Amino acid sequence: MSHMERMPRVRTYLMCPPEHFTVEYAINPWMDTTVPVDAALAVKQWDLLRTTLVDLGHTVHVLDPVAGLPDMVYAANGAFSVDGRVYGARFRYPQRAAEAAAHRDFYAAWNFVAPEHVNEGEGDFAYLPGAYGGVILAGHGFRTEPAAHAEAQEALGRPVVSLRLVDPAFYHLDTALAALDDHNITYYPGAFSQSAQRVLAQLFPDAVLADRADAEAFGLNLVSDGRNVILNTEATAMAHKVRAAGYEPVHVELTELKRGGGSVKCAVAELRHA
């Protein structure tokens, strides 16, 4: 299959090192408190992800980790920004609640909207600037409340397409769907309700479809700059799929972060300035 050359767009990201990473509570089906985490390996793998993004030409800001907040490494969950406006997070579980304030402080110079409704930032929101004039895809069912979708639309002034997640293994939108570039997505249909599947098929007829094995390998929990698709080393089949669609897969090993129920995308928030 031949494709026009995919052009990367330079991005700005926010990450938080897993200096205090542990699995000491279980709030998703991937977390097993009986299996110890290798914290030093987690930091090493995280840093390789950071340098991979920098080496591709992107800017990565680093948020100071806070002791006692072991999930803070999943920086994507702390807020959602579009064109200089930020919709803050409000976490579902008390164990993560204090992360929201650390993110809010980071966005002091931005136009920040504090949320009333539970939502977990880019865990459940994705933005496609080139589709339908700029559209937000939003997940609900496990973490983010549907009311937060309407709140995000008011805060960010972009249409929000609400999608119901139905499989607890894929509890955030970003475990089951990712933007590959400004226009197109990849997703695992089985993670969504029948109606949400119809909506996605209607809006994105050229989407790259993934299967359950891809999603279980966290292959959809990827970060793409429009050309380079960064995904974890376990996601080999997904790498073939994105390559066949004309993108360049870039693998990073993130075995430790999977123990907390996340991978590449969870660890990287995109900062979308105006």
Ligand SMILES: CN(C)C(=N)NCCC[C@H](N)C(=O)O
């Ligand atoms: C891809 N995913 C799911 C994320 N965006 N975030 C990971 C959050 C993991 C954390 N232990 C939790 O359960 O909240």
